[in-house]
Amino acid sequence: MTPTTPAPGSEAKSRFNAALEEAKAGAAALKTEAGQKAGAYREQAKGKGEDWIAEAKSYGADAKVKGKELAVEGKVKASEGIRSLGQVVSENAHVVDEKLGAKYGDYARTASRTLSETADKLDQKSVDELGEDAREMVRKSPAAAVGIAAFVGFMLSRLFRGSR
Template identity: 60%
Template sequence: MAKTPAKAAPKKPAAPRAKASAAKAPIKSVNTAAAKEKFSKALDDAKAGAAALGSEARTRAEAYRDQAVAKSSDWVDEAKVYGEQAKKKAGELAVEGKTRASDALSGFGKLVSDNAVTIDDRFGEKYGDYARTASRKLQETAARIDAKEIDELGEDAREFVRKSPALAVGIAAVAGFFLARLFSGSNKA
C-alpha cells in the first residue's frame, strides 16, 4: 500500500498590518480631498463658462432678432410701395385698354354702317337694315363702355357670369379660339 503523506501543520495567519494601513489612510484621504476640490473647482468653472456662453448667446440672439425685425419691416414697407405702384400701373393699363376696346368697337360699328349701302345693293334692304342695327348696337356698346368706370365694368362682368355661367364659358372659349388663330403663326413656307 501506498503511504499517504502526513497532513501539514496549519499555517498561522499573518500578523495584522494595522500600523501600515493606518499610515497610508491619511495619504489616500488627502488625495481624495484634493481630487474632489479640483473636480469641484472645474465644475464651478464649467458652470460659469456655460452661464457666460448662454448670456452671450442671448445677447447675440436679441441683436439678430432686432435686425430681423428691422429688415422685415423695411421689406414690408417696400412691398407696400411696390404694390401701390403696381396697382396704379394696372389701373392706367386698364383705362387704356378700355379706351382702345371702345374705340375698336366704335370703329367696327362705323365700318359696318358704311358698308350697309353695299349690303343693300347685293343682298337686299332687309340685310342692310340688319347691318345698320348691328352698327348702331356696336356704337351704343362702345359709348357705354367708354362712359363706365373700370370698377363698374368689372362688376358688370361678374354679374353676367353669375347670371349665365355657361354662356360666359362659351364666350371665353370662342374668344380664346379667335385669339389663338389671330396670334398663331402659319407653318406653311
C-alpha cells in the same frame, strides 16, 4: 499639533469641482451672450421683415395703379375698335343692299348703330363699373361666362400664334 494631511484624491476632487464650477460659469456666460446675440438678430430680422413688407405693399400699390391705367387704356382702345367696326359696317351697308338686298342692308345699319351705341356706353362707364357689371354677369350666368372666357382665350391664342 500635527498638520492634517489631505486625504488621497481630495486635491484632485477639489480641482475637478473648481473646474466644474468654472465650466458652469463659462456656460452661463455663453448662454447670456447667445441670448443677447439672438435678441439682436431677432430685432434685425424683424426690421428687415417690416422693410420687406413695406416694400411689397409699395409694389402692390404701384401694380394696382398701373393695372388701373392699363385697364382704362384698354377700355378706350376697345371703345375705339367697336366704334371703328360699326363705322366699317355702316360704310359697307350699301354694298350689302346691292348684293343681298335692302333687308340685309338694314340689318347691317342696325348692327352699326348698335355697335356705336355700345361704344358710347363703354365710354360712359368707369373701369370699376365695368368690373362690377362683369361680376354680376358671372353671378347670373356662370356657364355663359365660362364659354365667353374660353372663346376669348381661343381667339387670343390664335391671334398670338399667328403673330409669330
